Amino acid sequence: MLVLLIISWAFTVAVATVSYDNKAILINGRRRILISGSIHYPRSTPDMWPDLIQKAKFGGLDVIQTYVFWNGHEPSRGQYNFQGRYDIVRFIKLVQQAGLYVHLRIGPYACAEWNFGGFPVWLKYIPGIAFRTDNGPFKAEMQRFTTKIVDIMKAERLFEPQGGPIILSQIENEYDLVEYQIGNPGVAYSRWAAAMAVNQHTGVPWVMCKQQDAPDPIINTCNGFYCENFTPNRNYKPKMWTELWTSWFTEFGGPAPYRPVEDIALAVLKFIQNNGTYFNYYMYHGGTNFGRTAGGPFVATSYDYDAPLDEYGLPREPKYTHLRELHFAIKRAEPALVSSNPMVMSLGSNQEAHVFKARGLCAAFLSNYDQTYSVTVNFGNGRCNLPAWSISILPDCRTEIFNTAKTRLHGSHKNMLPVMGSFWWQSFTEPVTTPADKGSFTVDGLKEQLSVTWDTTDYLWYMTDVTIGANEGFLRTGKLPILSIQSAGHALQVFVNGQSVGIAYGKAENPKLSFWKAVNLRVGVNKIALLSATVGLQNIGLHFESWNAGILGPITLSGVNDGKWDMSRWKWSYKKGLNGEDMGIFSSRGSSFVRWTGGAGLVTRRPLTWYKTAFDAPQGNEPLALDMSSMGKGEVWINGQSIGRHWAANKAYGSCGRCSYTGYYNEKKCLSDCGSSSQRWYHVPRSWLSPKGNLLVVLEEWGGDPRGISLVRRTG
Numbered sequence: 001m002l003v004l005l006i007i008s009w010a011f012t013v014a015v016a017t018v019s020y021d022n023k024a025i026l027i028n029g030r031r032r033i034l035i036s037g038s039i040h041y042p043r044s045t046p047d048m049w050p051d052l053i054q055k056a057k058f059g060g061l062d063v064i065q066t067y068v069f070w071n072g073h074e075p076s077r078g079q080y081n082f083q084g085r086y087d088i089v090r091f092i093k094l095v096q097q098a099g100l101y102v103h104l105r106i107g108p109y110a111c112a113e114w115n116f117g118g119f120p121v122w123l124k125y126i127p128g129i130a131f132r133t134d135n136g137p138f139k140a141e142m143q144r145f146t147t148k149i150v151d152i153m154k155a156e157r158l159f160e161p162q163g164g165p166i167i168l169s170q171i172e173n174e175y176d177l178v179e180y181q182i183g184n185p186g187v188a189y190s191r192w193a194a195a196m197a198v199n200q201h202t203g204v205p206w207v208m209c210k211q212q213d214a215p216d217p218i219i220n221t222c223n224g225f226y227c228e229n230f231t232p233n234r235n236y237k238p239k240m241w242t243e244l245w246t247s248w249f250t251e252f253g254g255p256a257p258y259r260p261v262e263d264i265a266l267a268v269l270k271f272i273q274n275n276g277t278y279f280n281y282y283m284y285h286g287g288t289n290f291g292r293t294a295g296g297p298f299v300a301t302s303y304d305y306d307a308p309l310d311e312y313g314l315p316r317e318p319k320y321t322h323l324r325e326l327h328f329a330i331k332r333a334e335p336a337l338v339s340s341n342p343m344v345m346s347l348g349s350n351q352e353a354h355v356f357k358a359r360g361l362c363a364a365f366l367s368n369y370d371q372t373y374s375v376t377v378n379f380g381n382g383r384c385n386l387p388a389w390s391i392s393i394l395p396d397c398r399t400e401i402f403n404t405a406k407t408r409l410h411g412s413h414k415n416m417l418p419v420m421g422s423f424w425w426q427s428f429t430e431p432v433t434t435p436a437d438k439g440s441f442t443v444d445g446l447k448e449q450l451s452v453t454w455d456t457t458d459y460l461w462y463m464t465d466v467t468i469g470a471n472e473g474f475l476r477t478g479k480l481p482i483l484s485i486q487s488a489g490h491a492l493q494v495f496v497n498g499q500s501v502g503i504a505y506g507k508a509e510n511p512k513l514s515f516w517k518a519v520n521l522r523v524g525v526n527k528i529a530l531l532s533a534t535v536g537l538q539n540i541g542l543h544f545e546s547w548n549a550g551i552l553g554p555i556t557l558s559g560v561n562d563g564k565w566d567m568s569r570w571k572w573s574y575k576k577g578l579n580g581e582d583m584g585i586f587s588s589r590g591s592s593f594v595r596w597t598g599g600a601g602l603v604t605r606r607p608l609t610w611y612k613t614a615f616d617a618p619q620g621n622e623p624l625a626l627d628m629s630s631m632g633k634g635e636v637w638i639n640g641q642s643i644g645r646h647w648a649a650n651k652a653y654g655s656c657g658r659c660s661y662t663g664y665y666n667e668k669k670c671l672s673d674c675g676s677s678s679q680r681w682y683h684v685p686r687s688w689l690s691p692k693g694n695l696l697v698v699l700e701e702w703g704g705d706p707r708g709i710s711l712v713r714r715t716g
């Protein structure tokens, strides 16, 4: 009896392992082709998680991959948040309960089109820090947070050798380019990061994606639209694809990209037939950048990504089902795939066969790379028709069970059906801030925005006075002076004597902006108030922590008797945030602090106006969204929680031609919504609603008409 117990104990310990060889990741000694999909836990709500995970499982996934979002978990240094959308342990346990594995990308750099790439903004203000290089303060913080996450996972017994679902981890993220740019300190840092990770003793392999020189035993992996030509840096490491981009993200000002599923399926099979062993859809469910979590600048609130599960968690067809069928076909071929190397033979000038043969097993992939013509080839049971740009799977080398270009379902329509319009709105217009307001301060010159706000708000006021003497020539000629403003971004609204005189904003490629306008100034003191707004912080690039935001100047007034005044070194007063934010008027308590007017007193098309209404939750359980097309720019709250920035006034610039699935894809190839709002609909999570009396608050910066806002339901 005792002997038996010891044997079974030894057996359990011995099999609970994750390792790898040149062919595959081995789980409990068995080589696997692993099919993975990214679902980022804070981009959906805990109430959505079980359903998303079940749909991922039904879709044929083995693994859920996620980043860890440091700035969500440690909003101020040493103050941790593992609640609500940041309850990562709950998320991982739900994946485990569904019988799936987890690939945990600890980073802690995430990039991910997430605010500041996932770094907390306070990190930037640690003295002497420089991100992602051989820098003492940075390495200390990175190690502290990585250890914190690993310790939580260990304490909850979530690594595979402990009986948990985590089979893989990641340290750093896409470091190749930065390392190349900074040279030796980058090499030293990546060696340090690798050793620091390995010394965590998690019992599961680590990967470094897009990092050719990933130190052993860490596996370097590929990210991209295609990865068939990637090879790991050692011949004993498996060929893995950590990010297979299912399309691309949307930016405010840009169109919505999409990627035909025929090409995604082709990319998968090109990879698998070339010894690929793990692939991960980035994203499988993209979700929503709630609150101010969108990175950028200018990343939209929707992070739909044209993923197999749409922003609302509904299957996107034919993508979802076609990939599901692909996954089952791969599983049928898996025993042959992991037991042999492919024999490649030509079937024509643009056609080939990859055949995997081992001990009575045989699986074949037949490919036609021609972008125009379909072909019929002789193979297996007979003749096989291969559409242009496609690959077929014959899991027994005889019968085709799947072809990447033969989709059975038609596209689903994005149905947004109005369920509620004509809310009863009330409005409150913010006074334009003055230097006398609470919390304001005055200094010489122009200040960088983040150094003042630490990103606790999108907004920073810059205020100064311009005194015009009665002898100014323009008063007689009527030729108005020109106010000119240079800003590092991202958006600007200019007020002169309390009136908005114009707006300007940058673009994703270049967040900088210039404003130039003739302004009406009167004799005496004129009040200039500039409202600078950020729209998500930079999440990528060399030392992006040092990138500036806000009005850095020069600011000039030309056309005065002296010619031109450089106002950049004048005294400027600052106030961070809007009054409504200070009071929290988006919450039920805070909303009672101001006097709202409704009915005939409703103010529309006025800048800096807050709107509120109350509504009952619609029946049913379809996902909900707000159609914000009548509005300009701002933010939306439901029962005190922000569903994100709205910016329907920012129209998608670009050309959206027809797009064929054949030929190599890139993020500019297939675009939709050109000329319309980059984002018109904004997800309202069902779980944020009560049956009755939900508070909806909208901040409008520029001027809009809330009577055009409607609540819609998303149907599949």
Ligand SMILES: *[C@@H]1O[C@H](CO)[C@@H](O)[C@H](O)[C@H]1NC(C)=O
Binding pocket: 022, 273, 274, 275, 341, 342, 344
């Ligand atoms: C697959 O891997 C084997 C062993 O490393 C190698 O010999 C072969 O060329 C690879 N085949 C392809 C198609 O990449």
